[in-house]
Amino acid sequence: MSWQVFAQSLLFGIFVGGLYGLAAVGLSLVFGVMKMLNVAHGELLMLGGYATFWFFSLYHIDPFLSLLPSAFILFVIGMGLYKGLFSPLSKLHEEVKIKNSLLIGFGLSLIFHNLAIRLWTADERSVSVIYSGWGFSLFGLRFPFIRFSGLVLATIVILALHQFLTKTYFGKAIRATTENWESAALMGINIEKTSMISFGFGAALAAMAGTIVSVGYAIHPAMGLEWTLKALIVVVLAGLGNIGGAFFAGVLLGAVESVSTLFVGPYMEVVGLVIFLLVLELKPQGLFGKSIA
Amino acid sequence: MLSSHKKILLLSLGVSVFLALVPLLTKRNDFINILILIFLYICLAQSWNILAGYAGQVSLGHAAFFGLGAITARFLWVLGYPFFLAFLIGGIVAVVFALIIGHPALRLKGIYFAIGTLGFGQILKITVGNVLPTVADLPGDYIATYSLIPRYYLFLVLAVITVAVVYWINHSKLGLGMVAVREDEEAAKASGVNTFRQKMIALVISTFFAGLAGGAFAFYQVSYYHDLPFSPIWTFDALLITFVGGVGTIIGPIIGAFFYTIFKELFARTFPELHVFIFGILFILVVLLLPGGLVEMAARIRKLLTSKKAVAPTV
């Protein structure tokens, strides 16, 4: 096998890995603040993709232009979901809280899946724009414009998020809540509001990833579970609550998956899942994470 | 007067006998098929209920064991082995896999166990889907001799036995141990309960019956894609049914299975999958507001009605 095939495969893996990272960062952010795992995260990503699809097919708005509006819509939906469904759980004992949030997320994923089938049929959809096929070559490797932009976008968003978390007061409040919510409350931080906005951010981040998927790949109502699993794998690899590491772990997963296609073909997803199970078993705090205890 | 224990047993016996007579009373296949589905869902949900409702371990990989039972039973049966043997081996294969992954998996904390089992289920589904992407067909002579009646009885007996097992667990020391683990694992461990063993036993019983349910499915469904029994929908069905009915109760999954199947059939022509949507919403409502499901709701209504009859206290 030539190095070119290998390198091209690796490259494609990195492109999609950026999206994995973007999806995972949203999930990790939510877990860090609320200590709840939203297993409907993939469905939020899907809804973001469909929002972009609607903007395009109904109003002919370019997906890169509708990226932010779609994200904003999901931001609002996310806040609403938090307020209605997850907020009532926040007062519960930790173990019950996590279990119930898992179940709520599960119920939500089924409802959204069904809703999507009803609204958009079970067929695969994709946004095809004029520049869908464009790309450039570097070092003999192909860089499809859209997929490459996906990586660029993910990087920009993550960097912006990092700035937000380290330089703004609210960002610091989010980090404080993640480290010690009781003390955060004692500082005068409104934990309810912080959780709600964080959940909204998580949904918005997922939506952005969804937008790129709708343009560069394809969306369909059943994709939620697939993406939730990807995000879960990445979050566990990076360590629950490790927001920064999630991006790199995402790129890593994408790269490993893509390259393993060359060796094990259709079992590439299994590779990711097996790594996931191994990490769960051997190092639940993740490859780069701190100990949960 | 008979004790409530005896009353329940007598009632169950009566219902079971009645159900056993159904094929003799009607020739309507659609009616029998609905009952078969109800029995299938009862077994699927109750088996999940044992692990999640009683031992408190929420598994999201139930479909894996359903699938293992289905694929084993189907293969052996099509190869010519007597179905009953294939069916039992299917259950055993499911248990073997459960033992292998149970050992590492049950040591994980709640949420990790849930997503770990989810991952495991996906691995099996993808693998089977890749190795056997085709439809599982029945040989011509099997189809020619296909009769709904034996399948009806197989499912009926399976459902009855599964419910009986749950009933037994509910009243046994084993069940107490499981519930102790469910309520507070640390405290149970501290008071001398071998929590790992309890969880393992629950897992074995749960997956055995899931495997049997899968085997029965393989016997009943003439053709299906090989990876269908491994699809996460089966896990979701089990969760929806058990929770809406009443998790951790004996009758909950039965009520849930009944309504689930009825809704499914009701909307099959107009809005397929609407039953999932409805149950999804009910499920969320149950988790947030009524953790005991329909069973709890029935109990509350009963209390409301009987308290109205109470005599006003004298001042």
Add this chain to the structure above:
Amino acid sequence: MLEIEKINVSYGDLQALWDVVFEVNQKEIVALIGPNGAGKTTTLKSVSGLLRPFAGEIKFEGVEVGKMQIHKRVEMGISLVPEGRGLFPGMTVLENLELGAFTAKGRSSKEETLKQVYGLFPILEKRKKQAAGTLSGGEQQMLAIGRGLMSKPKLLLFDEPSWGLSPLLSKVIYEVIGQINSSGVTILLIEQNVRIALELAKRAYIIENGRIVNQGDSQNMLNDQHLREAYLGTESV
């Protein structure tokens, strides 16, 4: 300033406080002392909002706050330096202090208060870029106190400020608490180390098994024979 009127608090089914009554007047230093598990931390948690009493009232400056959300109480001027410091270990000293000034009132005077805190605890300025989790026990306590000051509180609550500290460091911390009080902040502290608490506080309440069993002038308590034997050992004062 702070009136606790017969509060009853439980953790689930376990009742921890029974009809607890006490008050703290403006500019005072009041100590709540008692053995381990008596309910001291529970009381402070109720005042700060981490717990809600199921009966009884908590009044701050005449306003009933017992059911108020935590962040609103901070905005009213109640600040708690929690048990075990409660720092944000992954964040820097400066970030911890900045978070202390999260409220609008705190933020508007942040720079000024920061200078004051650095004045009290110069070591914090030196270590301002360091992660809070890497500080020594004494430094962490200083940071916790500094952080508590950043919201410009009217009432500052301390949960065992001497915990885990050497006698020398404890003395230093208590001196600082005294200084804080001199600058106009009312103090309510809980302590297991009875002597050091009574030497600083003007008044004290004794709590045992969730009930207030004694109260009075701290000097009198220090001299009280019975108390000395129960809490101070039989050593002479």
